[in-house]
Amino acid sequence: MLIKQMPARVESLHDLLTFITDEAKKKCFSEDARHRIELVVEEALVNVFVHGHTQHQVQVEVRCLDSDDSSLTIEIIDTGVSFNPLSLADPDLQPDLNARKIGGMGVFLIRKMTDGVAYRREGDNNILTMTVLNR
Amino acid sequence: MEIAVTNESDIFIFSIRGRLDAVSVPQLEERLNQWFEQSGTKLVFDLDGLDYISSAGLRVFLTTAKKMKARNGKLCMARLRENVKDVFTISGFIALIPAFDTLGVAKDAIQ
Numbered sequence: 494m495l496i497k498q499m500p501a502r503v504e505s506l507h508d509l510l511t512f513i514t515d516e517a518k519k520k521c522f523s524e525d526a527r528h529r530i531e532l533v534v535e536e537a538l539v540n541v542f543v544h545g546h547t548q549h550q551v552q553v554e555v556r557c558l559d560s561d562d563s564s565l566t567i568e569i570i571d572t573g574v575s576f577n578p579l580s581l582a583d584p585d586l587q588p589d590l591n592a593r594k595i596g597g598m599g600v601f602l603i604r605k606m607t608d609g610v611a612y613r614r615e616g617d618n619n620i621l622t623m624t625v626l627n628r
Numbered sequence: 629m630e631i632a633v634t635n636e637s638d639i640f641i642f643s644i645r646g647r648l649d650a651v652s653v654p655q656l657e658e659r660l661n662q663w664f665e666q667s668g669t670k671l672v673f674d675l676d677g678l679d680y681i682s683s684a685g686l687r688v689f690l691t692t693a694k695k696m697k698a699r700n701g702k703l704c705m706a707r708l709r710e711n712v713k714d715v716f717t718i719s720g721f722i723a724l725i726p727a728f729d730t731l732g733v734a735k736d737a738i739q
Contacts, residue, residue, distance in 0.1 A: 503650055503651055504651075506649070506650055506651055507651060524711075525711065528680070528711040528714075531680065532680075532682055532715070535649055535650065535682045535684075536682060536683055539650045539682075539683075539684065542650075586719070586720035587720075588720065588723040588724065590693055590694060590697055590724050591694075591697070593690065593724060595687055595690050595691060595694075596687065598683040598686055598687070598719050599682075599683040601719070602682075602683055602715070602718065602719065605718050606718070
């Protein structure tokens with residue numbers, strides 16, 4: 494299992510994304526699958542950066558779990574306040590510009606672009622598990 | 629990310645290249661805020677060079693669309709790459725901001 498840990502702030506984003514997209518490249522994932530992986534990992538990380546604030550410096554860890562060549566399972570683990578992103582309701586996909594609300598798209602994109610997503614709280618950690626199939 | 633702003637008469641074109649993500653979004657917001665200080669009403673996002681967009685980028689597009697509507701302006705996008713188009717389609721944003729295959733058609737549409 495490959496692990497990369499960094500402070501939970503936006504400055505860490507590109508290093509963490511490169512870590513995971515390099516893995517997807519090594520596994521010969523399609524361009525489309527690599528794009529979905531990059532997007533859902535960014536959305537999950539940005540949620541941690543925004544919602545995780547506590548007194549202490551929050552750490553975030555990206556884990557690439559052992560899996561076969563047809564799928565990639567990623568865990569995003571943070572030490573921030575307890576927060577289940579999957580508890581958020583889907584945004585209203587209002588086609589009317591005036592009525593359309595800003596925000597809520599990150600978790601929606603995670604739901605739509607992964608082939609599996611789950612949240613659990615373990616001790617002081619939030620753990621989001623996302624699986625993307627190579628297709 | 630690189631942003632180039634050009635204009636052809638009263639049509640302003642924002643050409644956005646590279647990655648529009650949580651890191652680069654403030655740069656685009658700043659450039660747009662400067663533009664909104666003027667009274668322009670016709671804006672095209674040329675996305676031919678845009679490799680990647682996340683929800684942070686979508687948020688700026690929605691804010692811009694709302695501001696343009698508030699000043700009775702016209703906004704559209706041109707030349708979205710396949711993966712960028714996917715994000716706009718899944719999020720439903722494709723129904724909020726018209727998208728065109730070429731810059732010429734986009735300019736004609738808001739003329």
